[in-house]
Amino acid sequence: MINFQYLRTTTAKSALTLLQKDKNAKFLGGGTNLIDLMKRGVTAPEKLIDINHVPLKQIELVGSKIHIGAMATNTAVAEHPLIQEKLPLLSWALNAGASAQLRNVATVGGNMMQRTRCGYFYDTEMPCNKREAGSGCGAIDGFNRMHAIFGTSDKCIAVHPSDMCIALVALDAEVVLATPKGERKILFKDFHRLAGDTPQLDNNLKADEMIVRVEVPLNNFAKNAYYLKVRDRASYAFALVSVAAGLELQGNKIVNVRLAMGGVAHKPWRLTSAEDFLKGKEATTENFEQAAKLSMTGAKGFGENDFKLTLAPNTIIEALNLAKSKA
Structure with a gap:
């Protein structure tokens, strides 16, 4: 792991300001995936912006939607009475992911941003177009037991690793992003991308944007x-x-x-x-x-x-x- 600069912020606005100064910086939430990637040399940001003190941990009913802050932990969401009553599918999906210890620190925003667990992506000695564009995809003719069967390309057959995101897609959630010009909304089903010719791009989050919350409409699927x-x-x-x-x-x-x-x-x-x-x-x-x-x-x-x-x-x-x- 290389040396890096550590910054801490307490508002979404200041977080975006810091990001605009260095768009190669990374936001640090729970760090359950990012720190692993840094340890393995898969990613090497020179600056980490700690957003754990940004007040984005709300879980509340606003009108006909449940708002879930990007910094709410997976455990807090899964165990919240409102989620268990109105969105049990989301609670079950969250509890199916990782371990209790990881769920206690992993955040909703971080869960959305986590990267594939493809072994070729994690092994810096192997070819991987997600890690190094143009190097090839070792999985296509290699060990691919865990890999994709839908929406693949000749550049990448990796799979998205999240359980939470599967439930949120099914529940027609929306993602709310903070941008330099104000908030922007995107349907959850459109947030993540297929690999296509640009497998290094996992999602449609722009370089100067930040996830602030997820909004899930009430539904009749709880029973x-x-x-x-x-x-x-x-x-x-x-x-x-x-x-x-x-x-x-x-x-x-x-x-x-x-x-x-x-x-x-x-x-x-x-x-x-x-x-x-x-x-x-x-x-x-x-x-x-x-x-x-x-x-x-x-x-x-x-x-x-x-x-x-x-x-x-x-x-x-x-x-x-x-x-x-x-x-």
Whole structure:
């Protein structure tokens, strides 16, 4: 790890001012991912701006939306009564991620900004277009068991690692950003990017912007929702495949539905075709199977991750059945 300058700020405005002076600087929240990357030599910012004292830890109902500050910890969000009552899907997704110790310090904003756990990205001796553009993607013809089956490119097949973000995509959240000209909002589903030709860009956050909060609209999915995460061990493991499922039911009829997947793409993967198919239909395993089949359109394995082509639809079906059984 190289020497770096450490600065501390107490307002979003001053944080942006410091960032504008050096756009290669990094914001430091919980540091659960950034410090690891610095230790491994994957990133080497010369300046860290500590934003832990910026008052962005709110979790509150404002009108018809729940506002969650960017500096709220994963534990604080997951255990908050408002989240557990109104957005249980988010609570379950957060509790499925990392370890209790990490959740105690990891922040919502940091969770959104975390980088892939692809082994080629972390190994500075290996080719990785995310780490060094133009160097190649070692995973495509290498060890790719954990890698993407949707939205891949010939430049990168890495997956997005967050559980929280899968739930927030399913819940139609918005991201609120502080900019030099005031606040800017972006749909959560548009915040992260597919790799395309620029895999080094994980999201659409501009160099002079800062995440200040997430806004989640109230919904009718609290009663029938489930977050199912398939992984190699029961805790502290990233998803092979995960599914966030929310159903709004009238009797056994699906009035509305939300579905998103993790562990399968460079960004949280919303299953809109499956949602459109299920709306207005009966909540039956047969319909869930058809929705899962539709969800796999365009999926492609790379050898060692071919098993995801079977695991993914099976996980969708199971998640939907578990969400239904909450009735």
